[in-house]
Amino acid sequence: MNYTTIDHQEILQRYRPVVATTHKGIQGHALLVGGSYGKMGSVCLSSKAAIKSGCGLVTTFVPQCGYDIAQIAIPEVMVLTDVQVHCISAIHFDIVPDAIGIGPGLGQDPSTQQGLYNFLKSNRIPLVVDADALNILSLYPDWLALLPPKTIITPHWKELERLIGRWDSEEEHLEKTMAFSKQHQLIVVMKGAPTRIIDGDLVYQNTTGNAALATAGSGDVLTGMITSLLAQSYEPINAALLGVYLHGLTADIALPETGYQSFIASDIISYLGKAFLTLE
Template sequence: MPKILSVKQLYAADTATVKKNDISFIDLMEHVGTLCFQWIHDRLQGDPITIQIFCGTGNNGGDGLVIARHLKQYGYNVKTHIINCGNDRSEVFLKNYDRLKEIGVWAEMITCESELPAVSENDMVVDAIFGLGLSRKPENLIKKVIEHINGSNAFVLSIDFPSGLYAEKSVTDTVSVVKAYHTLTFQTPKLAFLLPENRYYTKTWEVLDIGLDAEYIYNAKTDNYLLYKQDIKPMYRFREKFSHKGEFGHAVIIGGSYGKMGAVTLSTKAAISIGSGLVTAHIPQCGYQIIQTSVPEIMVEVDAENEMQKFDININATVIGIGVGMGTHIETVKGFTEFLNKNKVPLVLDADALNIISKNKELLKLVPENSVLTPHPKEFERLVGKWKNDYDKLKKLRSLSKKHKIIIVLKGAYSAIAHEGALFFNSTGNPALSTAGSGDVLTGIITGLIAQNYHPFEAAKMGVYLHGKTSELAMKTKVYETFIASDIIDYLSSAIMDLLMKEPKVVPQKEAESKNDKKAKPDEGTEMYI
């Protein structure tokens, strides 16, 4: 499971790598810069595009100089610029500056007096001004250069971190941050890339394994993780030949109200589709015919005519998902409160269950430990109040989860799952999931997994992963706008098959043997259109 490490930890990993391998920092920088060059070269294959590299005078600028040297040696049309705005130059930057001069390349110095270099929208810009160690906002000349890059409409590739973006706090001056199309970040994912407030600073990103000391990273303690396929796959439980429905639990979905029966219909269908042995919908009488017709595989219990009031469940439920489409009628609130006082079954709480709790926070004390809450950002705000920024939001998320010993799935891009003070960010999904009913389906999926005796924390992680994966698989034949919540259920089988599928072997592309390599177009299918 990839760890999301702090800036301090990553610097320590650099030091540990240099010490263990008996190399220098300049050797490590050469290795990193070469990997970045290879990434660019693999995609351009000698294309005559103009590549403009903007370097600061610290270590990130040193990376840029290594990239510039290799690109020049392979015959690329490279223009290298150094932002000369002070006397602070790192030792490794200066060494790489000398190495660039040794091959006959003199970088252009950008000073307060000089004109900024012209950048065409047809150029590629490599941003190597600042790395992740930045602690104060760029000003004066550097800010001017960043604004110039952003205004060029060129393809911008940031090295390790978009310049001006902070790794561990919020941006205070939005115009002083490079807006990258893609970022090559080093060794581990970065928390800043997972936060909505930073969405404009890199459209896409990927992690380059630069070979930092594996032992140090393994032992490094963190409370932030990013979930990938390899983390979810071991959780999956194969069914035996003689298994039967009684072994896979009985999920109950409580919800619905007049005009909102679609939500509970989606949830129950998702719960049965993910593999719950039995599913019962406990709904208002007005929805009886709707749900019996829409999901014939489930059973139904009814409550009052138009809304939930009594919550009298007459079956032995393994797990209960509650709140979807339920409404907040006064009688519903009263019945829900009484239900929480009597209930001992694990819960998955969503939608109006959360809205009712947000108006009476004491009800959280009645929620069983290891229950799962699945709020979207607005529902979460009702629970915890407004936050200053996304970092403060995550702090509140950890706190609420830890205080009540519950699992919270904060939905959105990179949905964050809080458990025992740690955060686990999901890697799957796309904007297609921004559709009515998507959250109702997730509630059903997680409820159905818990019914099958998955631990609620496992169910939350697997459920969110599969939920997101359906939208990715669907985009082979659909577009974001036409994807609806029912499609999530339809693609669940495909998502599970994808989870169980072996990863294809990655064959490294043969390194070009000379700077006169045969030109080729960028790889088809890539999202990085240069």
């Protein structure tokens, strides 16, 4: 096992400052797929986090019931809709994104499960998989073979348990996750305190973040951030590490102003600018 601590100096070696002559057409195009009736907030958080993490263009793909919500909540983001009103069933789009994040608020409707399978069968675009997309994959583990190599998955502990089975110790937890990562060629972001990122035999432990991040929507924001960085042509492992580091750093910066209790997922997005400035 090769173990690395992800701190400020380590991130500076991986971070790429924005070039002064850049424009939105070369800053990456991220697609966020998610949402279902009553769960549109998740994909809205992901999409806003993506545009706030430096992506030149962001498109969100939602069921028809989410069209007005997404257009109003995030005017900077373009919106595509499924043929279904209340859930996603057929992920078809005529754009060419540089990275796709899928899962926030997706739900597990049977038509959504079939839609996910059809999408994975044909997709070759770099991918971040979270939330209900992971829960569906845990129901159909054979589908993991459809994921492109170095796909990033971002499970919390319960989602990870559904994928790899239960563990009895921290050591077994890590060993099973590493074996899972190697078997399927996946980068696993093990969300927690601390968050660890697993890439086969490589284990990275993040140093930022605090208990304020234990709030609804925090993971959806992280998915949008990592998808954005992946779309900006960061290597998958660097997109995961930089996303996790900055995500945690926002809570560290905000804590003196918000305290633990009043920090919400939208605050992660609000403090992203200050987090990025620490790298300049």
